[in-house]
Amino acid sequence: MHMTAILARLAWRNLWRNHRRTVIMLAAVILGTWAMIFMTALMRGMVTDVVREGIAALPGHVQVHHPDYRDDPSVANLIPISDTEITTKFSDAGFTGWASRVRVPAVVTSEYDSRGVTLLGIDPERERDMTFVDYDDVEGRFLESASDKGIVIGRKLAKTLNTQVGKRIVLMSQDPDNEIADRGFRVVGLFGANVTAFEEAFVFAGKTTTQDMLRIDDQVSELVAIGDDYRNVEEVYQQVSALVDGSVTVQRWFEIDTYLGSMLKVMDGFLLVWIIVIFLALSFGLVNTLVMAVFERVREIGLMLALGMRPMFILGQIVIESLMLLALGLVIGTILAWAAVQPIKDGIDISIVGEGLDMWGMSNVLYPELLLSDVILANTVVLVLGFLASLSPAWRAAHYEPVEAITKV
Amino acid sequence: MTAVRCVDLCKTYHQGDEDIKALDHVSIEIDEGGFVCLSAPSGGGKTTLLNAIGGLDKPDSGEVYIAGSRIDNLGKGDLAELRLRQIGFVFQAFNLIPVLTARENVEFVMQVQGVTAAERGRLALEILEEVGLDGLEDRLPADMSGGQQQRVAVARAIVSRPALVLADEPTANLDSKTSDGLMELFRELNERHKTTFVIATHDKRVMSYAKRLVRMLDGRIVDDIEQHAA
Numbered sequence: 001m002h003m004t005a006i007l008a009r010l011a012w013r014n015l016w017r018n019h020r021r022t023v024i025m026l027a028a029v030i031l032g033t034w035a036m037i038f039m040t041a042l043m044r045g046m047v048t049d050v051v052r053e054g055i056a057a058l059p060g061h062v063q064v065h066h067p068d069y070r071d072d073p074s075v076a077n078l079i080p081i082s083d084t085e086i087t088t089k090f091s092d093a094g095f096t097g098w099a100s101r102v103r104v105p106a107v108v109t110s111e112y113d114s115r116g117v118t119l120l121g122i123d124p125e126r127e128r129d130m131t132f133v134d135y136d137d138v139e140g141r142f143l144e145s146a147s148d149k150g151i152v153i154g155r156k157l158a159k160t161l162n163t164q165v166g167k168r169i170v171l172m173s174q175d176p177d178n179e180i181a182d183r184g185f186r187v188v189g190l191f192g193a194n195v196t197a198f199e200e201a202f203v204f205a206g207k208t209t210t211q212d213m214l215r216i217d218d219q220v221s222e223l224v225a226i227g228d229d230y231r232n233v234e235e236v237y238q239q240v241s242a243l244v245d246g247s248v249t250v251q252r253w254f255e256i257d258t259y260l261g262s263m264l265k266v267m268d269g270f271l272l273v274w275i276i277v278i279f280l281a282l283s284f285g286l287v288n289t290l291v292m293a294v295f296e297r298v299r300e301i302g303l304m305l306a307l308g309m310r311p312m313f314i315l316g317q318i319v320i321e322s323l324m325l326l327a328l329g330l331v332i333g334t335i336l337a338w339a340a341v342q343p344i345k346d347g348i349d350i351s352i353v354g355e356g357l358d359m360w361g362m363s364n365v366l367y368p369e370l371l372l373s374d375v376i377l378a379n380t381v382v383l384v385l386g387f388l389a390s391l392s393p394a395w396r397a398a399h400y401e402p403v404e405a406i407t408k409v
Numbered sequence: 410m411t412a413v414r415c416v417d418l419c420k421t422y423h424q425g426d427e428d429i430k431a432l433d434h435v436s437i438e439i440d441e442g443g444f445v446c447l448s449a450p451s452g453g454g455k456t457t458l459l460n461a462i463g464g465l466d467k468p469d470s471g472e473v474y475i476a477g478s479r480i481d482n483l484g485k486g487d488l489a490e491l492r493l494r495q496i497g498f499v500f501q502a503f504n505l506i507p508v509l510t511a512r513e514n515v516e517f518v519m520q521v522q523g524v525t526a527a528e529r530g531r532l533a534l535e536i537l538e539e540v541g542l543d544g545l546e547d548r549l550p551a552d553m554s555g556g557q558q559q560r561v562a563v564a565r566a567i568v569s570r571p572a573l574v575l576a577d578e579p580t581a582n583l584d585s586k587t588s589d590g591l592m593e594l595f596r597e598l599n600e601r602h603k604t605t606f607v608i609a610t611h612d613k614r615v616m617s618y619a620k621r622l623v624r625m626l627d628g629r630i631v632d633d634i635e636q637h638a639a
Contacts, residue, residue, distance in 0.1 A: 013508035306465055307518055308493025311489075402465050403466045
């Protein structure tokens, strides 16, 4: 303990012997740390946006389907459990949110054009907290109940079909007997979405209205549940699995959309590489600074060895000096990165490149995401690698022969 | 009781194709409380002998004993411990750690020894007063004269009451008045605390203070005389 105190004192004072060199190195560490954390927040925000939008389009953290639904998402593969039974089991299970829905491919036709879409027969109240549609931002109105006779389509689809609120369109699909199932709907609302592709891909109708149209009585094709955090869905998965039997398939969102699932892992790996690359750039300066510091203090180190200081304490002094410099840079860099995120935490408008972002499933607003785990990762990596980088000059200093070092000119 | 005993020490340095015998079968015994000057022209072997006694340098052959214990066969860690606990050093130049104040330099060895903060603070102030530096304890080495720096080095060397103080050309960078002051201090400490002093020098003024004068030439002891100090 007494050695730690003297080593820390020596390290701190030695750090400021050459102010200019220390300030330059410190500035490099601060800039590197700032870049690491700030850019990480932006990248994390982008990936989170892609994943969230992706999950919103699925939507649901855990989903239940007929075992063949994923290969053939048609009305032929409905969940072999009645919607009434599902409602009984899931209503009191305590999920953050859950919903059952009919989700089938369909063709929508106006008097001008037709398009292939995904028809979602929903209970609007159940879906409110898990859908990508903002009910309050719908032109016209959103569905009011599961038995609503209207249809809500995307703004872009409305433009394509040359239709509008109040006009009628025809929706066509197949019933379980492979007969045409169609119905005329009045457009009651036009929704907008952060990802404009969604505006063309999905149409919303009442669940029971859709069931009637498809002649599937009390059946649904999809059952979804959400938890509090899309990164941790295991508990929800276990809970859902316990409520259904083996006649259905229960999947987590990242199993359904493996591209989205892999993005999170790729992002974590990418962040580590990004942090290490920045550190490597810093490490050249750090090692050079330490080598110079050791070289300038050869006689002083020789003196301390001659007076009876053990080599391991000389090593400790140099390492502490390096860690102090890094720690100071990390603290300031982290604070600056946090401060830089604050003014833009409510989102940056990047609609200028909106078309390109759409392709990646991203919205037009980028929300930087500063995660504590990313900050800890960046700080830990820099400290650990900094420790390793400083070992070489420190080892060299510790192994001077005192009699040679003290007479060095 | 013998403070230092060297038996048949040999040390050869290689400089290009040339071999330089820094110590050539040197044997010497120094009693506790001795005040010995090792005198030799440059390259005569006095610093090499001093370094061998202090465990800073290993002889090629021969044995070195400090307070009866053999030290030439000790490892780096044990030698560091020996220097820390039993030997005080005063070097010719660059004696102090530049980033520490006079008081902190004096406290340095005690801090490494593990002496409590209160105790080492008290001892440091006492010893700085004893070497005539009271009031200068918070100055950095750069803000002190050469003589003052040497006094701080002496204070550090003796503050933990080592049995042996080794000084290598301690007055080389000092004017005559300061040199005399330093040697008076050495003699006073030797007499008061019975500390053994071994001083390597080629300064005749310094030699005149010694109770025993050992002359070396080409790595050999050529003369060893007791004398009445000045």
